[in-house]
Amino acid sequence: MSAAQLQHLKLWLAGKDKNWDLAAYELRQLTDSIAEAAVLYPGIPVDNVTTMMAPLLSVSDAIAAKDSRKFAGSMKGLTDGCNACHSSMERGFVVVRLPTDRFLPANQLFAPQGKADVRR
Template identity: 30%
Template sequence: MKRVIILLGSVLLSPVAESQTTPFAEPRSVQTPDWSLLSLANIMQLIQSRHIKLWYAGRAQDWDLINFESDHISDDLTSAAMLYKNIPLEFVSNANRALARLKKAAKERNIQGLQAAYTDLTTSCNSCHAAGGVAFIRIQPPTHMPFTNQKF
């Protein structure tokens, strides 16, 4: 019984994951993952995957998926800015503005707006890379879909 109460307590006290979009994605307890998992480059790898999926979600006019991926990129960038103290917030804001415009275009079913916002998002990736001394990490719209196990 005591164990159940402790478990329940930790569930109730656990913070809601920033990127939680479904009830299933709520964390069970307060656990700090290995710091190396949260390296800036690893967070960026996740963002890179989502940047690809966002492109194909746009092509498929899958409005829900566009919203989902936009929210997750935004949350991941916000986490990066919170974890890494030297990240200039204006670059995160630029990306977040482009993501908000993507969501707005999706809501309005505005394909041209979607394309323009995606271009601005990609520019915001590269602007921060240039400012951060990693201009050699050049992001572009994907040329093929690596995630063949997901339907778009």
């Protein structure tokens, strides 16, 4: 689930910088990680995984629409869904939030770049 946490972070940062292609990519990665978790961790109730579909679709719709306001709201719903799953699994001590620190992770640019733009 560490991968999912990093993907959640990268998804948020890409969407905040309106890099919709990167956001769509990170959403696919996160969706795959959630599906893998359902297989790798047999104690996860099926309902926990299926209830994540609506928030994931909401984020996908916001990305497709390139709607920053809808994206922020749908990411809050997705984050709430992650935390609800953690709580139901008696892992409420694992709390995910929307990032506030723009310096993490420092090794990737999130703003869209031109194809020839390889600065930094």
